[in-house]
Amino acid sequence: MSANQPVQATPTDGGGAPDARRLRSVLITVSIALMAVIASVTGLNVAQTHMAVEFGASHSTVLWIINIYTLALAALLLPLGALGDRLGRKPVLVAGLAVFGIATVVAALAPTTGVMLAARAVSGIGAAMIMPITLAVITSTFPEEQRGKAIGVWTGVAGGGGILGMFLAALLVDVADWRWLFVLPVVLILVALAMTPKSVPNSRDTSAHRFDTVGALVSVIAVTGLILVLQEGPERGWTAPATLISLTVGLIAATGFVAWELHRRDASLLDVRLFRERGLSGGSLTLLVVFGVQAGIGVVLFPFFQAVLGWSGLLSTVAMMPMAVAMMTASGLAPKPAAGIGARSTMALGIALAGVGMALMALFVSASGGYLSVLPGLLAMGVGMGLSMTPSTEAITASLPREEQGVASALNDVTREFGTALGVALLGALVSAGYRNAIDDKLHGIPQGAADTAREGVANAVEAAGSTGPHAQDLLRAAHESFVDGWQQAMWAGAAIMGALLVYIALRGPRNTPSAVADETDPAEAVSAG
Numbered sequence: 001m002s003a004n005q006p007v008q009a010t011p012t013d014g015g016g017a018p019d020a021r022r023l024r025s026v027l028i029t030v031s032i033a034l035m036a037v038i039a040s041v042t043g044l045n046v047a048q049t050h051m052a053v054e055f056g057a058s059h060s061t062v063l064w065i066i067n068i069y070t071l072a073l074a075a076l077l078l079p080l081g082a083l084g085d086r087l088g089r090k091p092v093l094v095a096g097l098a099v100f101g102i103a104t105v106v107a108a109l110a111p112t113t114g115v116m117l118a119a120r121a122v123s124g125i126g127a128a129m130i131m132p133i134t135l136a137v138i139t140s141t142f143p144e145e146q147r148g149k150a151i152g153v154w155t156g157v158a159g160g161g162g163i164l165g166m167f168l169a170a171l172l173v174d175v176a177d178w179r180w181l182f183v184l185p186v187v188l189i190l191v192a193l194a195m196t197p198k199s200v201p202n203s204r205d206t207s208a209h210r211f212d213t214v215g216a217l218v219s220v221i222a223v224t225g226l227i228l229v230l231q232e233g234p235e236r237g238w239t240a241p242a243t244l245i246s247l248t249v250g251l252i253a254a255t256g257f258v259a260w261e262l263h264r265r266d267a268s269l270l271d272v273r274l275f276r277e278r279g280l281s282g283g284s285l286t287l288l289v290v291f292g293v294q295a296g297i298g299v300v301l302f303p304f305f306q307a308v309l310g311w312s313g314l315l316s317t318v319a320m321m322p323m324a325v326a327m328m329t330a331s332g333l334a335p336k337p338a339a340g341i342g343a344r345s346t347m348a349l350g351i352a353l354a355g356v357g358m359a360l361m362a363l364f365v366s367a368s369g370g371y372l373s374v375l376p377g378l379l380a381m382g383v384g385m386g387l388s389m390t391p392s393t394e395a396i397t398a399s400l401p402r403e404e405q406g407v408a409s410a411l412n413d414v415t416r417e418f419g420t421a422l423g424v425a426l427l428g429a430l431v432s433a434g435y436r437n438a439i440d441d442k443l444h445g446i447p448q449g450a451a452d453t454a455r456e457g458v459a460n461a462v463e464a465a466g467s468t469g470p471h472a473q474d475l476l477r478a479a480h481e482s483f484v485d486g487w488q489q490a491m492w493a494g495a496a497i498m499g500a501l502l503v504y505i506a507l508r509g510p511r512n513t514p515s516a517v518a519d520e521t522d523p524a525e526a527v528s529a530g
Contacts, residue, residue, distance in 0.1 A: 025199040026141055027150050029192055030134035031157050033097060036188035037127040038158060039165025040104070041070060043181050046170040046313050050178035055113045060235065065116050067231045072124025073131070074417035075223045079216035080125075081132030081410025082269055086211060089133045089140070089406060090202035096129025097196065101189040108182035135409035139397045140203050148335035148394055155389040156331035158416070159294065160324035167321060170314040215269035218257045223414065225250025230421035234428055270407055274399055279343075279510040283395035284415045286347055286509075289501050290385050290392070291416045292423025293354065293494050297323075297381065299428040300487055304374070307458040308367050308480050319371060323382035330386025343391040344509035348502055353384030355498030362491035367480040377491075395510040427490045432457065434486025442478035446471050458483040 044051070044066050052062050084092040100123055107119035138150045169181035228246040236243055261272045275281050298320070305316035330350070338346040357380030364373045393412055400408035436455055443451040450468045454461035454475060461479035465472040 022199070022201075023142060023146065023150075025195065026137060026201070027153055029195040029199040030137050031153060032188050032195070033093070033130050033192040034134045034154065034157050035161045035165070036100065036185040036192065037073075037131050038161035039168070039188070040123060040127065040185045041073075042162040042166040043169035043184070044069075046166060046173055046317070047178035047181060050173065051116075054178075055116070057113050061113055063231075063235060065113065065120055068117055069120045069124040069127070070417065070421070071224065071227055071231065072121050073127045074227050074414060074421075075220045076125060076128035077132055077410040077413045077417070078219050078223070078269065078407065080128045081136070081406040081413075082211070082216070082404075083406075084129070084133045084136065085404055085406035086204060088202050088204040089136055090196065090200050092129055093133040093137070093200060094193070094196055096126045096133065097189050097193045098126075099123075100126030100130060101186060101193065104182050104185050104189065108179050108186070131413050132406050132410035135393070135397065135412065136405035137200055137203075139405045139408070140402055141201055148338060148390070149332070151394050151397070152332045152335050152390040155334075155393050156328035156386065159291075159331060159385060159389055160328035163298075163317070163320045163324035167314075167317040170317045174312075174314050212261075212264060212269040215257060215260055215264065218253050218260060219269065222250055222253035222257050223418075225253055227417070227421055230418075230425045234425055270411065271400075277399050278508055279395035280399035280411075282344075282347070282505055282509040283392040283399070284411070286351065286388055286392040286501065286505060287396070287412065287415045288419040288422070289497060290351075290354065290388055291419035292426070293358070293381070293498070294327075294385060294423065295420040296423035296427025296490070296494065299424050300431050300490055301374070303431075303458050303483065304365075304487065305371075307462050308483055309370060320378075322375065323378040326379050326382025327386040327389075330383045331390050332386075334387050334390035337387070338391045338394075342511075343395060344505060344511065346391050347388045347509055348505050350384045350387030350389075351498055351502045351505060353387065354381050355384070355495045355502065357381030357384060358491045358495040358498060362488045362495065365484055365487055365491070367484060391510070427494060430490040430493055431483070431486040434489035435482045436486075438485035439478055439482035442482060443475075446475050446478075450475060454479055 048059075048062050048066070051057060051065060052059065055061075057065075080092070080096075103119045103122035103126055107116055107123060110116035110119055135151070135154055138154055139147060142150045165184065168184050172178075172180040172183065225246045225248075227250075229243055229250060232240075232246065233243050258272050261270055275284075301320060302316055305311045305319055306313065311319070334346060334350075337349070341349075357377040359377075360380060361374050361377035364377070366373050396412045396415075397405060397408045400411075435458060439455060439461070443454065446454070447468055450464040450471070453464040458479045461475060465475045465479075468475055
């Protein structure tokens with residue numbers, strides 16, 4: 001679609017603007033649907049060992065069961081978001097909920113890894129139909145003065161929902177069976193399916209241009225190749241042939257996508273020239289970094305809680321909740337400072353707080369200090385990420401026309417998925433490298449076999465310590481201290497990245513024009529005024 005030929009997003013449900021009760025119902029419905037999708041991204045992480053034992057699967061196969069969902073979701077977000085704009089957001093949302101729900105039930109009952117992999121892939125397809133539509137419904141339904149608050153709720157669920165979903169999944173795994181963790185997304189999907197027909201209004205793009213099939217296919221190839229690099233690189237090695245092939249294919253397809261979209265000026269899938277706008281580029285870069293840091297922190301925190309502090313998976317997940325709660329609260333409150341001091345200043349404040357949080361964890365983390373040594377940093381990061389996510393999301397959606405909000409939402413979601421994969425790969429690699437470099441000088445006197453095992457990771461060192469007799473405490477101390485060394489390197493690197501992002505947003509962020517989203521007007525009065 002061309003920015004030079006705007007078209008209208010036509011409501012198809014009839015009637016005037018929705019009242020306050022309808023707006024609340026819309027927000028609740030799309031938030032429930034989004035929560036089902038987000039919870040399914042992280043839920044299976046707590047069941048890796050259980051799946052490996054029940055299916056007799058290798059670690060690589062288990063990772064594929066987890067990652068294939070994210071891969072299908074990320075690859076199809078942009079084309080399915082655009083289809084939602086054209087076919088109607090409400091029917092695509094209902095179809096996505098149905099596909100996702102059926103596939104999740106099949107995954108819960110899967111007798112083999114093959115069935116599980118197929119079900120997870122189809123779940124990812126359903127999720128790619130749901131996720132961009134949820135935000136597009138908000139941006140195309142809510143009046144401007146209420147839109148910021150609604151986006152704040154959406155970003156809070158998107159940011160903190162993964163940790164909340166992981167906590168509930170860990171609880172179900174502990175008290176029942178790992179297959180029961182699929183109950184949560186199925187229940188959420190059933191509730192969303194029941195509410196959507198009455199709550200969610202329909203709207204669609206009435207453009208006469210044909211769908212950009214070539215752009216959609218090339219975008220799928222590009223995203224698949226680049227996400228595969230980030231998922232498989234840490235496992236196979238960054239110079240492995242499969243990794244290099246994926247990188248080459250992804251980069252060539254991404255370059256071809258940009259060239260094609262620049263050539264196809266009228267009816268392109270995504271007008272890439274819009275990235276010249278401060279809002280789109282600044283918002284996308286901020287979400288890329290923020291979600292990357294959030295995901296990377298999870299990679300660092302869980303080994304610290306479990307291997308260093310000796311906590312269970314459930315307790316480790318509970319320990320993440322303060323950051324999730326702080327993030328969700330700050331996301332909901334972010335429209336107020338955005339209205340007062342402007343979007344760019346609010347984003348900069350959030351980025352600065354997140355960077356301070358990483359610096360605090362780098363300075364004070366220690367095995368002897370336990371959880372309290374990281375809690376202040378977790379809280380600062382949660383507040384900072386929440387403050388930066390809402391104005392960034394609003395900047396992205398505001399950069400595209402209202403009739404292309406499915407594409408805008410999909411772009412927002414693709415950025416999040418890339419950031420998540422990049423953060424896990426980068427911070428995970430930094431911690432691992434720091435750990436290996438530090439532990440090499442601390443293994444003198446440790447039996448050779450146990451020392452070689454300890455070099456593989458802190459969890460391996462803890463496992464090997466039991467067989468080293470009088471050397472057990474020395475090996476545990478070396479592993480814990482080395483992990484803290486790797487942690488500090490990763491946190492300082494993250495703080496430096498946040499610092500660079502802060503400078504960029506201060507210079508090139510969205511225009512610092514205060515919005516009207518933070519007033520305390522009653523939703524019904526706001527709709528009437530609009």
